[in-house]
Amino acid sequence: MRITDMHITPIAVGDPPLLNAAGLHAPYALRIIVELVADDGTYGLGEVPGSSGTLASLEASREIVVGKDPFQLNAIRQGIDKRFGKEEIAARGEAHLAFGRVSQVHSAVEVACYDLMGKATGRPVVDLLGGRVRDRVDFSAYLFYKYEGAGGALGFGTDPNATGWAAARQKAALDPAGVVAEAQAMCDAFGFKSIKLKGGAFPPDEEADAILAMYEHFGPGTPLRLDPNAIWSVETSVRIGERLKGILEYYEDPCRGQAEMGEVGRRTGIPMATNMCTTSFDHIPGSVQHHSEDIILSDHHFWGGLRSTLELSRICQVFGRGLSMHSNSHVGISLAAMTHLAGAIPNLTYACDTHYPWQSDEVIVGGKLQFEDGSLAVSNEPGLGVELDRDALAKLHQQYIDCGLTDRNDAIEMQKVQPGWEFQPLRW
Amino acid sequence: MRITDMHITPIAVGDPPLLNAAGLHAPYALRIIVELVADDGTYGLGEVPGSSGTLASLEASREIVVGKDPFQLNAIRQGIDKRFGKEEIAARGEAHLAFGRVSQVHSAVEVACYDLMGKATGRPVVDLLGGRVRDRVDFSAYLFYKYEGAGGALGFGTDPNATGWAAARQKAALDPAGVVAEAQAMCDAFGFKSIKLKGGAFPPDEEADAILAMYEHFGPGTPLRLDPNAIWSVETSVRIGERLKGILEYYEDPCRGQAEMGEVGRRTGIPMATNMCTTSFDHIPGSVQHHSEDIILSDHHFWGGLRSTLELSRICQVFGRGLSMHSNSHVGISLAAMTHLAGAIPNLTYACDTHYPWQSDEVIVGGKLQFEDGSLAVSNEPGLGVELDRDALAKLHQQYIDCGLTDRNDAIEMQKVQPGWEFQPLRW
Numbered sequence: 001m002r003i004t005d006m007h008i009t010p011i012a013v014g015d016p017p018l019l020n021a022a023g024l025h026a027p028y029a030l031r032i033i034v035e036l037v038a039d040d041g042t043y044g045l046g047e048v049p050g051s052s053g054t055l056a057s058l059e060a061s062r063e064i065v066v067g068k069d070p071f072q073l074n075a076i077r078q079g080i081d082k083r084f085g086k087e088e089i090a091a092r093g094e095a096h097l098a099f100g101r102v103s104q105v106h107s108a109v110e111v112a113c114y115d116l117m118g119k120a121t122g123r124p125v126v127d128l129l130g131g132r133v134r135d136r137v138d139f140s141a142y143l144f145y146k147y148e149g150a151g152g153a154l155g156f157g158t159d160p161n162a163t164g165w166a167a168a169r170q171k172a173a174l175d176p177a178g179v180v181a182e183a184q185a186m187c188d189a190f191g192f193k194s195i196k197l198k199g200g201a202f203p204p205d206e207e208a209d210a211i212l213a214m215y216e217h218f219g220p221g222t223p224l225r226l227d228p229n230a231i232w233s234v235e236t237s238v239r240i241g242e243r244l245k246g247i248l249e250y251y252e253d254p255c256r257g258q259a260e261m262g263e264v265g266r267r268t269g270i271p272m273a274t275n276m277c278t279t280s281f282d283h284i285p286g287s288v289q290h291h292s293e294d295i296i297l298s299d300h301h302f303w304g305g306l307r308s309t310l311e312l313s314r315i316c317q318v319f320g321r322g323l324s325m326h327s328n329s330h331v332g333i334s335l336a337a338m339t340h341l342a343g344a345i346p347n348l349t350y351a352c353d354t355h356y357p358w359q360s361d362e363v364i365v366g367g368k369l370q371f372e373d374g375s376l377a378v379s380n381e382p383g384l385g386v387e388l389d390r391d392a393l394a395k396l397h398q399q400y401i402d403c404g405l406t407d408r409n410d411a412i413e414m415q416k417v418q419p420g421w422e423f424q425p426l427r428w
Numbered sequence: 429m430r431i432t433d434m435h436i437t438p439i440a441v442g443d444p445p446l447l448n449a450a451g452l453h454a455p456y457a458l459r460i461i462v463e464l465v466a467d468d469g470t471y472g473l474g475e476v477p478g479s480s481g482t483l484a485s486l487e488a489s490r491e492i493v494v495g496k497d498p499f500q501l502n503a504i505r506q507g508i509d510k511r512f513g514k515e516e517i518a519a520r521g522e523a524h525l526a527f528g529r530v531s532q533v534h535s536a537v538e539v540a541c542y543d544l545m546g547k548a549t550g551r552p553v554v555d556l557l558g559g560r561v562r563d564r565v566d567f568s569a570y571l572f573y574k575y576e577g578a579g580g581a582l583g584f585g586t587d588p589n590a591t592g593w594a595a596a597r598q599k600a601a602l603d604p605a606g607v608v609a610e611a612q613a614m615c616d617a618f619g620f621k622s623i624k625l626k627g628g629a630f631p632p633d634e635e636a637d638a639i640l641a642m643y644e645h646f647g648p649g650t651p652l653r654l655d656p657n658a659i660w661s662v663e664t665s666v667r668i669g670e671r672l673k674g675i676l677e678y679y680e681d682p683c684r685g686q687a688e689m690g691e692v693g694r695r696t697g698i699p700m701a702t703n704m705c706t707t708s709f710d711h712i713p714g715s716v717q718h719h720s721e722d723i724i725l726s727d728h729h730f731w732g733g734l735r736s737t738l739e740l741s742r743i744c745q746v747f748g749r750g751l752s753m754h755s756n757s758h759v760g761i762s763l764a765a766m767t768h769l770a771g772a773i774p775n776l777t778y779a780c781d782t783h784y785p786w787q788s789d790e791v792i793v794g795g796k797l798q799f800e801d802g803s804l805a806v807s808n809e810p811g812l813g814v815e816l817d818r819d820a821l822a823k824l825h826q827q828y829i830d831c832g833l834t835d836r837n838d839a840i841e842m843q844k845v846q847p848g849w850e851f852q853p854l855r856w
Binding site: 072132133308 | 738
């Protein structure tokens, strides 16, 4: 079995005006869809966050990937590592292809290889990862502070005819009452049982107030999480932590740095979670040294793929870390990959994050995957169990060209609303 | 695909009178062959060290394994863990089934599942582990101090008609000259390029003399290793280490304990290796704390199988450990599994240990696997690439019954030669 072609398609999917520490989401989120074509007539799909650097890196990896057997994951990984190694980059004068892209490139290619392997063996991807430990994967309600509007084709306008979640998704949520309303609407629509609030947008006490308002509204049976994206000081993190102790399921990246996170955990006694201070295998020794977190929010796009995430899950067992999943804005290929992976990890015991409800565009046949009771079924179909809607892909690629965005920059979007706004890595 | 039957066959294979810190090898080494039969008419093979406890544990695991799909490795693993968990053991009153057997039970079953999966998908096992990073796997010459004789059907007698390695294998090796002669004969017969001496049998300086004699004989291009099986004190380990610094490729378990091993490494500057102080995932935090070794000698039989060993390989990368492989006396099923596994691990960069040349009995069709130039090819056949010789299996099972051994006990064998001999965990 040989990979005969690799199609790399950048797309733009509508994204609402969501606020975070880095600024404001643009009306479109960028993704890249990778399709590997095999000589047996099948194809495999992968997806990663879109950027000009990742796009160029994926293009540069084509010479490694095409011609390979999709089962030869180690050879593909070694080839990609070498292709983006310092020597090769220097020899080719390609300083724009940073080695930091390797994990994302490998992730997209590896997921597409698993899709091909699954189709070749008649097995769902989960079976090639050791088999399912659960039939359904729980996801969490991922709340944002947001301005009014929907993003995408509507720009930051709203659709007056929208109903249900589509209507709720267009409303502003800028204070505790708005956050509670958003949470209730999202849980009503998808059945989520855990709730995460992306913070870092408003003064810390306002965000703590929003968490406390949700606690009052939903009661103690609904796990709550707060993620200020590391722009609080240790002292602020501790002070707010004291307000939220016993309320938060976990406290996600309130401050920056492994030592600092460890200190907040020790001083507050709240379980700490991260997708910012421990984000690669190189960070594991520091994580052990500082006990920087109790829960690692894995992301196969950033950790190098599905196999790497299984290896991470063992490291979490060994060092007493819990495991959950981080998410960016994405479409159904990434969601399917996340679901197969989560279905195969015994110690992934937290509901996974996903931005998926915020996006309405989709590239898979049949449209968006449907949550039931806050969870997705682990597919039994061969491979990922999703097929490519080529018309939808063409439309979203055209949207990518038309919108003119090539890299995510939430600061620029924020400056359109608040002139002069600047990202502050230590804001409060 | 379903596993419909599980055949568990204890066997005894001839083993020469090899010396080690625990005493003397019996004339037979014990192994257990596991055959999983699937509903598609195929079978998969696994092999583990034989003992009455492992035999009973494998029998007890049958109810978990039969009926399962071999791709459902996680479900099988969880079922075995639960079957041997404290609650289940207490509820059934089966105190003889220690949880410590779980890794070996799981290893045998998992390897047999991989063999089945390989046959079902038409892929060699290496391809189900991420694919080959090398076409051949290097093994080392595994030397022992030994008494004269061959073991097995000859008891501790010798065959006067034997030639080549079979004749050399029957000679005594009790001093530096004997060790050098054994090393030369083994390297001549199999082409090994690295040499390990199992020590712990004679006073430390005599064993250091043997290493120095080999260094003189083979020259600096032949990596040398010494393994006293942890019966030396820290001070003895340091003193002998100073004699062997610059001579040893690695210093394997001279003393007992992670802190102690770490101290010897720091004081001598010699790379330390272990299959005794860091032998399970539970030991990894201590290994990190003490830097107890530089190289982990993995063994899929003890670490819980092939997938677990891949996870260990990532941990070794993360914490700057090298990786090699430990061995007990074994036949071709374990050797095939080791070879597929080693073929798929990028950072397994040392020649692997194997006792295989010491055994002449075999259960696989075609007889013993053949080393060429000190290495074995990673098979391209579906599954492990070895088939069961059922006549040979029956003969070696009868040998097991006839020899009367049910557990390895090197001390008892030693006492037959040296009455009153007792194992001393800290001997020198």
